[in-house]
Structures are given as structure tokens and as C-alpha cells.
Amino acid sequence: MIKDLWYKNAVVYCLSVGTYMDANGDGVGDFSGLMRRLDYINGLGVSAIWLMPFQASPGRDNGYDISDYYSVNPAYGTLGDFVEFTHAAKQRGIRVLIDLVVNHTSNEHAWFKEARRDPKSKYRDWYVWSKKKPANADKGMVFPGVQKSTWTHDPVAKEYYFHRFYDFQPDLNTSNPEVQAEILRIMGFWIQLGVSGFRMDAVPFVISTKGAEVNKPREQYGMLRDFREFLQWRVGDSMILAEANVLPNTDMQYFGDDGDRMHMMFNFQVNQNLFYALAAADTKPLVKAMEKTKPRPPSGQWGMFLRNHDELDLGRLTEKQRKKVFAAFGPNKEDQLYDRGIRRRLAPMLGGDRRRIELAYSLMFTLPGTPVLRYGDELGMGDDLSLPERECCRTPMQWSTEPHGGFTKSDKPVMPVIDRGPYGYEHVNAAFQRRDPNSMLNWIERIIRMRKEVPEVGWGDFEVIKAGNDAVLALRYDWRNNSVLFLHNFAGEPIEVEFKTGLGDERDDKLVDLLGDAHSNAQTNGKHCVCLEAYGYRWYRVGGLDYLLNRSDV
Numbered sequence: 001m002i003k004d005l006w007y008k009n010a011v012v013y014c015l016s017v018g019t020y021m022d023a024n025g026d027g028v029g030d031f032s033g034l035m036r037r038l039d040y041i042n043g044l045g046v047s048a049i050w051l052m053p054f055q056a057s058p059g060r061d062n063g064y065d066i067s068d069y070y071s072v073n074p075a076y077g078t079l080g081d082f083v084e085f086t087h088a089a090k091q092r093g094i095r096v097l098i099d100l101v102v103n104h105t106s107n108e109h110a111w112f113k114e115a116r117r118d119p120k121s122k123y124r125d126w127y128v129w130s131k132k133k134p135a136n137a138d139k140g141m142v143f144p145g146v147q148k149s150t151w152t153h154d155p156v157a158k159e160y161y162f163h164r165f166y167d168f169q170p171d172l173n174t175s176n177p178e179v180q181a182e183i184l185r186i187m188g189f190w191i192q193l194g195v196s197g198f199r200m201d202a203v204p205f206v207i208s209t210k211g212a213e214v215n216k217p218r219e220q221y222g223m224l225r226d227f228r229e230f231l232q233w234r235v236g237d238s239m240i241l242a243e244a245n246v247l248p249n250t251d252m253q254y255f256g257d258d259g260d261r262m263h264m265m266f267n268f269q270v271n272q273n274l275f276y277a278l279a280a281a282d283t284k285p286l287v288k289a290m291e292k293t294k295p296r297p298p299s300g301q302w303g304m305f306l307r308n309h310d311e312l313d314l315g316r317l318t319e320k321q322r323k324k325v326f327a328a329f330g331p332n333k334e335d336q337l338y339d340r341g342i343r344r345r346l347a348p349m350l351g352g353d354r355r356r357i358e359l360a361y362s363l364m365f366t367l368p369g370t371p372v373l374r375y376g377d378e379l380g381m382g383d384d385l386s387l388p389e390r391e392c393c394r395t396p397m398q399w400s401t402e403p404h405g406g407f408t409k410s411d412k413p414v415m416p417v418i419d420r421g422p423y424g425y426e427h428v429n430a431a432f433q434r435r436d437p438n439s440m441l442n443w444i445e446r447i448i449r450m451r452k453e454v455p456e457v458g459w460g461d462f463e464v465i466k467a468g469n470d471a472v473l474a475l476r477y478d479w480r481n482n483s484v485l486f487l488h489n490f491a492g493e494p495i496e497v498e499f500k501t502g503l504g505d506e507r508d509d510k511l512v513d514l515l516g517d518a519h520s521n522a523q524t525n526g527k528h529c530v531c532l533e534a535y536g537y538r539w540y541r542v543g544g545l546d547y548l549l550n551r552s553d554v
């Protein structure tokens, strides 16, 4: 049954175990703490949790430098705790996705240690070496400024090794069949322990050809099919969500024309243009990005997000657009990163303006794909710009007004909890917001509930409706004879729009407001006329709720 493709119409909540909840009081979040918070997560109504890397790691890149793929970082608990956690999540109907970081290992991984030490070791060829410093060693850095080179000399091996990211993250030679087999083994291990799939890190680099002699790296897309097939054979309904910030004309290479490669991809194109729309009250480039990324196989899906644990990358915008976004959301040097991005959390970027934050989330939940939410954003948490680089938006979850926001009983939290200013834990915390019916938290819960009642967004096709004003995005989704329509006003002033729903039958006459009482009947000219408040949004069912009762999908 097509409906078994659960990820097509799901809501994902992403978190880092180490900064979520500390149960044993050592200052570091752990699986026991996370387990105690599962009912909170369940209350949000999400379908899946995506765990950022939690395996053994020296922790020099937030865990994206793994030193043992088959382990749990002892600071977070044991493999036993992990299995308890996946079981407890399953009992609540929540799936678990985990990060799969296999483009590189930590330089402290036993494979790399062995590879450096012994040129005859089989692990030597698990990495990418060069006797001389390659001519392009100062090209292709992911973290320009912080990272000096992509090739570093290793005094033990007496050769240079390739690293797309930091120098402590040597790239695996993913063209080596043994490495490929090991990647499958890692997937097989975690799938057996109860996860439903993977967020695959840095996919374009994983499948790229690598080496000193490689001037024009080539993507080996066939590898993606191997990953998928293996996974699907092991557990039929598991999936891979690819982190691949690539140009739209290669998207289908990642999904596969027959839908035989990645199940999901993050939609970076839409993400960047969405922030431009928020900054400039101009939806034209966003519409273009949506149209460009419209093609996807029936079983494929986009992951839609606002912010994540990295910087907001604006590299795909034009110079002019990027300037506008910087001016609006990250004007100071300390807000910016690598000259191309903004390192802030969503709420402070939007000046804490609840209307704009709701607009942004309402949009994310109604864009064509599966929304991916980040822990703390449901409270409107802020950032700590005194922390270096991307760390500033990775502070611990703010649970209550207890010391350190209730995150830990220790006096030495792994990361400082935000404790001053308007985003300090005394003002922004889950306990307060739980009690306040108008809080951000309760708003997010309501919007997730409603998102689940409009599966047309996950399953259907969208149509951009002409509403006569570029500051307003009007979208209609159709699926199995049901339609929903969404309006979003990106401008800071009220706008009246006139539009036709465009279905061309009697359903056109009536729009039922799903979030309030502002229903709309068409005028005699067949058009609807709606006045949207500044940053206002509407969710409508087209044709009235009777149509919902006739749904054929239940």
C-alpha cells in the first residue's frame, strides 16, 4: 500500500542527546533523560525523532567525528539504554532516525590509527592518501576560514590525507568495496536495534570520487541505490533522508528516476529562498525554487526545514538577495559565518516577533514535503553568540525555571544554558509554556495536529494560485478529490487578496478556515476576497468539511 510510505506525510523532531536532558546529573544529556522526556515529545504529536550523532566521538564537531560506529558515547549511556529508548519510542508510535556519518571518521578511529601506522594494513586504503601535497589542496573547503586545507600532512604515515571537512575528520575512501560493505554493516547494525532509517550526512561527498589525481570529482550515484536496496531488504519500511545541498537539476539523480535511490532529501533550495521571502516580502524566487524542485518520484519526499544545527547557508541566493537576508536577519559580523551564512536560531533572527515566527512555521508545515522541526524551536529558544561558530545555536533545552533551565542538576552543564536576556530560561521554558494556552509550544502542538489533518500536503500535488500580490503566497494542494488552500502574507502590513481557487467546480465557492472562524464564500464573480493581517496566514479546506467526510484515504 502506498500509505505505508510513512515518511511521505510525517513530522520529524530533531535533537541532540547531549543537550536535551541530563538524568544522572553529570552535566551531559543522556538516553535516560531523553526517555523521561518522551511523553513531552509525544505530546507535540511528531511521528519521528531524528537523533544527531551519539556514538563514541572525541566531540570536536558536535559528534560528527565518530570514533566507533557500533557504540554509544559513554557520556550518553549504553547500547542497552539506546535499545530501551527505541523501544519506548515505538510504544508511543514514534519512529527513530539517526545520523549516518560515513563520509569521514574521527582521526581517533581505530581504522585511521591503523591506516597511519602501517602502510600494509588493509585500513590504509580505507582513507585517501597522497605522497605529495596535491595542487588543489587549498580548494573545496567546507569551512573556509576555519579550515586551511583539504589535505593535511600526517607525520606518522608521512603522507598527506584528504579531508573535505576539518583536519580531524579524514575522508573514508568510499570507492573501496570494503568501505562500502562496512557502511552497509553499520546500517544493518542500527536497523537491527530498532531505528527506522538514517539522516545521511554529506551525501554528495560520500558518493564522490576522491584522490590527489581527481580534478573533477564525479558522483557515483549507483552507490545510493546499493544503500537503499540493502536497507529495504533488511527492513521494508526504513528510509534514508539525504543531506545533499545540490542544484535542483541533479535532484533526480539523488532520488533516482524510478525512485530507487534516496527516499528523502532536505530541500535547501526552498529553505534559502524562503528566508529571502521572509526578508524581502517577495515570494517570486520562493515560487521558482518550489517549481524547480517539484519533480520527485511518487515514493520520494522533501524534508522541509527552517533552521538546523548548522548555519543558515545562503550560498544559492544571488548576491543581491543574500545582502537583503543578511541585512534583515544577520546584519552584524558576529551573526554571520563563512561569509555565506547566518548562525542564529529562528526566533532571534525574526526579532522575537511572534507573528513572523508563526508565519515561518505555518509556511514550513504547508510546503510540499515532510516538516523537520528542531528541539527548542517549539519554545522559540534563542542563541548564545558568545559561543564559537555553529555552537551558538546548540545550547541545552530549556525545561523550567530551575537552575540551568532544568536541563541538569550539575553545576557544569556540557554547554551553557541561556540564562540572560529575553531568551533566558527564566522567560523561555517548557514548563511555563505548557501552562499558557497561547504559548508558542501550544501553538506548535495545534499546528502539528492540523498538519496531520491535511495529508494533501504530504501526498498531493501543489499549484501556485495567482493572488495578485508578490508578498502573498497562495498554494492549493489536491489529493484524491480533496483540496486544501493556504495563504501566507510575508509583508508587515495587511493585504487584501482576490483569487480563484481554480478547481473549476462547485467546491470553489466555499473555503472553510481550519485554524479559526474566518470562512470564506466566493463573491458573485467566483473569486474569494480575503484580508490578511500583517504576516497573516490562513489554512482552508476547499468545498467545506463535508468533503473531508467523503475522503477515500481512511
Ligand code: BGC
Binding pocket: 061, 062, 064, 065, 101, 165, 201, 202, 243, 309, 310
Ligand atoms: C553536518 C555538520 C558537520 C558536517 C561534517 C554536516 O553536513 O550537518 O554539522 O559539521 O556534516 O560531518
